[in-house]
Amino acid sequence: MPQRARQDDEAFNQSPPFADVNLFASDRALGEAVTREGASWARTGLEAFGALTGSARALELGRLANACPPRLESFDAQGRRIDEVEFHPAYHQVMAISTAQGLHCSTFEHLKSGEQPKRGAHVARCAGSYMAAQMEPGHCCPITMTHAVVASLMHEPELARRWLPKIIVRDYDPSQQPAEAKRAVTFGMGMTERQGGSDVRANTTRAEPVAGAGSGKLYRIAGQKWFLSAPMSDLFLVLAQAKGGLSCFLLPRLRGDGSLNGFRLLRLKDKLGNRSNASSEVEFEDAEGVLVGEEGRGIATIIDMVTFTRLDCAVSSAGLMRQALARAIHHAGYRCVFQKKLIDQPLMAQVLADMALDVEAATALSFRLARAFDGGEDDGEAAYRRLMTPVTKYWVCKTAPALVGEAMECMGGNGYVEEGGFPLLYREVPVNAIWEGSGNVMCLDVLRVLEKEPETVERVVADLADAARGDARLRPAVENVRSLVADCAREQRAARSLVERLAVLAAGTLLLEHAPKAISDSFLATRLAGGWRHTYGATSGRADTRAILARAAPSLG
Numbered sequence: 277m278p279q280r281a282r283q284d285d286e287a288f289n290q291s292p293p294f295a296d297v298n299l300f301a302s303d304r305a306l307g308e309a310v311t312r313e314g315a316s317w318a319r320t321g322l323e324a325f326g327a328l329t330g331s332a333r334a335l336e337l338g339r340l341a342n343a344c345p346p347r348l349e350s351f352d353a354q355g356r357r358i359d360e361v362e363f364h365p366a367y368h369q370v371m372a373i374s375t376a377q378g379l380h381c382s383t384f385e386h387l388k389s390g391e392q393p394k395r396g397a398h399v400a401r402c403a404g405s406y407m408a409a410q411m412e413p414g415h416c417c418p419i420t421m422t423h424a425v426v427a428s429l430m431h432e433p434e435l436a437r438r439w440l441p442k443i444i445v446r447d448y449d450p451s452q453q454p455a456e457a458k459r460a461v462t463f464g465m466g467m468t469e470r471q472g473g474s475d476v477r478a479n480t481t482r483a484e485p486v487a488g489a490g491s492g493k494l495y496r497i498a499g500q501k502w503f504l505s506a507p508m509s510d511l512f513l514v515l516a517q518a519k520g521g522l523s524c525f526l527l528p529r530l531r532g533d534g535s536l537n538g539f540r541l542l543r544l545k546d547k548l549g550n551r552s553n554a555s556s557e558v559e560f561e562d563a564e565g566v567l568v569g570e571e572g573r574g575i576a577t578i579i580d581m582v583t584f585t586r587l588d589c590a591v592s593s594a595g596l597m598r599q600a601l602a603r604a605i606h607h608a609g610y611r612c613v614f615q616k617k618l619i620d621q622p623l624m625a626q627v628l629a630d631m632a633l634d635v636e637a638a639t640a641l642s643f644r645l646a647r648a649f650d651g652g653e654d655d656g657e658a659a660y661r662r663l664m665t666p667v668t669k670y671w672v673c674k675t676a677p678a679l680v681g682e683a684m685e686c687m688g689g690n691g692y693v694e695e696g697g698f699p700l701l702y703r704e705v706p707v708n709a710i711w712e713g714s715g716n717v718m719c720l721d722v723l724r725v726l727e728k729e730p731e732t733v734e735r736v737v738a739d740l741a742d743a744a745r746g747d748a749r750l751r752p753a754v755e756n757v758r759s760l761v762a763d764c765a766r767e768q769r770a771a772r773s774l775v776e777r778l779a780v781l782a783a784g785t786l787l788l789e790h791a792p793k794a795i796s797d798s799f800l801a802t803r804l805a806g807g808w809r810h811t812y813g814a815t816s817g818r819a820d821t822r823a824i825l826a827r828a829a830p831s832l833g
């Protein structure tokens with residue numbers, strides 16, 4: 277008799293769903309980074325947040341928010357212009373989860389009480405963001421912008437006094453009301469125009485004063501923005517040309533009477549990934565905005581916001597790398613191929629362990645940078661922040677897409693299928709390299725530091741040289757960086773080499789000092805000694821793959 281075909285519910289040799297995993301407790305590199313970089317006080321809260329963001333329910337919210345992306349509703353039933361974006365309820369739920377954790381404001385909470393900034397506040401917040409990105413990456417865009425805007429608002433004490441109380445509140449209020457009437461507000465940012473995103477000086481949007489020019493005064497703004505994400509935010513920082521040059525303005529989306537403030541959403545971008553987050557093309561027609569900072573100082577004013585968002589790009593990419601690796605290791609621990617679990621196949625173990633090295637490096641670099649943001653006016657930390665923000669953003673965000681692609685392949689065909697979650701990660705991950713300053717722009721920023729503040733570069737390189745002093749593998753890397761600094765003074769095209777070598781050197785010093793020997797030995801042997809081959813697992817080093825994977829393996833609750 278022919279045997280009955282296996283039924284769906286009898287599937288065997290498949291890994292259990294990746295869910296109910298504590299994204300903090302099961303990530304040793306993250307936990308150690310949080311403690312090392314000054315936020316051990318936050319561990320209990322982070323562990324609870326790790327359980328929440330890695331729960332089956334939260335991961336399902338993340339899936340839904342992307343599977344049912346936002347829709348633009350330009351008109352109401354009677355044909356009146358409304359320019360509203362409708363989101364799936366899951367999007368609002370993930371926003372509520374992240375705002376309740378304070379990811380949009382926690383580092384500024386001391387401003388309310390008049391206390392000193394809490395040591396480790398940026399590190400603790402970044403740990404939350406790293407996990408929130410794994411739950412659902414798209415909503416991190418408005419969360420990041422709302423957090424980052426505080427740095428620019430501080431340029432205008434009156435605006436800070438008015439809006440900070442509605443930012444620094446662990447609440448989320450998506451209601452359609454004038455910003456003044458809301459419990460909590462979110463912020464967006466409008467810099468990019470069709471003519472230029474990297475080169476925003478090419479912007480043509482114009483601003484005319486209503487009754488007298490100057491900081492804090494009202495202007496009318498007209499023009500278009502080619503990318504404006506989170507267009508349902510309550511307020512935006514926008515660049516526009518005033519008489520004195522490119523300037524920064526604060527625009528509410530709705531006027532005090534609830535009418536649209538000259539905003540027309542022309543369309544939503546049909547994006548590769550980042551689908552839960554709406555990104556619009558928008559036209560301003562007589563939109564009213566207040567000048568922030570001085571006329572002509574728009575970039576100088578908004579750059580503080582942008583610097584914060586660059587940190588978040590690195591942290592979020594590190595989180596996505598971790599999520600991809602954890603899912604791949606999880607799968608390889610169950611799936612048997614040729615009578616052996618995948619994880620016990622030496623070639624697969626080599627690939628997974630090699631990826632784990634970059635996840636360790638990305639995590640270590642991102643959280644070291646977060647500590648520099650906690651460092652305030654300290655000279656060494658300020659120098660690290662200035663130089664290593666573009667370096668870290670460049671390296672982590674550029675490493676992530678290749679890693680996520682390789683991790684997807686470890687899952688076999690299941691990796692390519694929507695329900696498994698990998699397509700979401702894979703589509704999402706390139707965006708962090710593109711926005712907030714693409715790769716070359718990060719390199720040009722490093723060249724700017726070289727030219728304008730050579731002492732900053734010397735300070736950071738000297739500190740790295742100190743950390744490398746006792747290690748024969750790291751010392752040549754310091755010399756290599758020094759000679760690339762000299763090359764860059766002569767020719768721009770050496771910049772990518774310098775930025776990459778600086779990132780790898782900084783990661784190497786961190787891993788040497790803090791990671792288990794199996795990790796640091798392999799990282800130094802493969803990433804510094806020139807054996808790196810552009811694909812994972814193709815290195816010649818004899819890594820202790822068992823030790824590396826034992827550390828990286830996630831555990832399901």
Ligand SMILES: Cc1cc2nc3c(=O)[nH]c(=O)nc-3n(C[C@H](O)[C@H](O)[C@H](O)COP(=O)(O)OP(=O)(O)OC[C@H]3O[C@@H](n4cnc5c(N)ncnc54)[C@H](O)[C@@H]3O)c2cc1C
Nearest residue numbers: 465466467468472473474503504505711712714715716717
């Ligand atoms: C999903 C998404 C959401 C976005 N949301 C927003 C938003 O909310 N607000 C906003 O203002 N912008 C937003 N952007 C825009 C984004 O910041 C820009 O796309 C980005 O800054 C690049 O600008 P561009 O597209 O004009 O490209 P370009 O400036 O034309 O750059 C193209 C390429 O050239 C490189 N390049 C630029 N200058 C040089 C140079 N001198 N030498 C060598 N190479 C160079 C860049 O690195 C890049 O790779 C968003 C983009 C995306 C994809």
